[in-house]
Amino acid sequence: MSLFVTRLDADHERDRFDSGRPELDEWLRRHARTNDRRYSTARVWVLCDDDIAAGAVPIAYYTLSTHAVVHADVGQVGLPQLRQWPDPVPAVLLGRLAVAKSHQGRGLGTRLLRDAVEKVLAMQRHGAVVLFVVHAIDEQAADFYSARGFTRLTDVRLAARMKDLAANLSGH
Ligand SMILES: CC(C)(COP(=O)(O)OP(=O)(O)OC[C@H]1O[C@@H](n2cnc3c(N)ncnc32)[C@H](O)[C@@H]1OP(=O)(O)O)[C@@H](O)C(=O)NCCC(=O)NCCS
Numbered sequence: 139m140s141l142f143v144t145r146l147d148a149d150h151e152r153d154r155f156d157s158g159r160p161e162l163d164e165w166l167r168r169h170a171r172t173n174d175r176r177y178s179t180a181r182v183w184v185l186c187d188d189d190i191a192a193g194a195v196p197i198a199y200y201t202l203s204t205h206a207v208v209h210a211d212v213g214q215v216g217l218p219q220l221r222q223w224p225d226p227v228p229a230v231l232l233g234r235l236a237v238a239k240s241h242q243g244r245g246l247g248t249r250l251l252r253d254a255v256e257k258v259l260a261m262q263r264h265g266a267v268v269l270f271v272v273h274a275i276d277e278q279a280a281d282f283y284s285a286r287g288f289t290r291l292t293d294v295r296l297a298a299r300m301k302d303l304a305a306n307l308s309g310h
Pocket residue numbers: 157158159162233234235236237238241242243244245246247248249273274275276278279281282285
């Protein structure tokens with residue numbers, strides 16, 4: 139079994155995805171394709187198995203969108219001399235991250251987070267990104283991100299500086 143990340147397309151069997159969080163499964167089923175292809179509000183990336191039989195059912199997915207964080211929300215992220223930074227601060231948002239229940243706890247969520255950071259590092263060659271923001275669906279998800287170097291911005295959002303992330307993630 140060899141896993142790879144690819145952009146969501148019409149061949150992926152989204153109906154069978156089950157992360158244990160119905161709102162995240164439902165979004166993948168009903169809204170992911172339109173958000174990505176029609177409205178371009180989020181790029182949707184899926185983790186698949188190259189085994190032909192299993193390949194079409196995503197094992198996990200995440201979304202990336204451009205974003206911005208106003209100074210009032212920057213909090214403890216650690217931007218020294220905040221007044222010298224643009225308001226809002228340029229950012230990217232990992233809006234959703236979900237791993238199939240059958241595959242949770244095996245490092246795939248961490249792997250996808252790293253994959254997302256790598257994509258943003260590549261993006262940064264063309265457009266500046268200061269903060270990588272994540273949306274945490276609950277406290278357990280917030281703990282997952284805190285353990286990987288993220289700091290709370292608001293109730294549901296956490297963030298880390300792009301320049302700090304690559305090093306922090308390599309420890310996991
Ligand atoms: C949170 C989630 C993405 C983590 O992915 P994962 O592949 O299970 O995570 P990993 O194996 O890489 O790492 C396990 C870590 O996740 C934490 N975790 C959070 N929720 C978990 C869950 N339901 N099952 C297993 N581990 C979970 C573990 O405590 C562990 O933390 P630690 O390494 O800091 O001690 C995944 O469990 C999931 O999809 N949960 C349901 C949806 C969700 O909560 N998404 C969060 C963002 S909106």
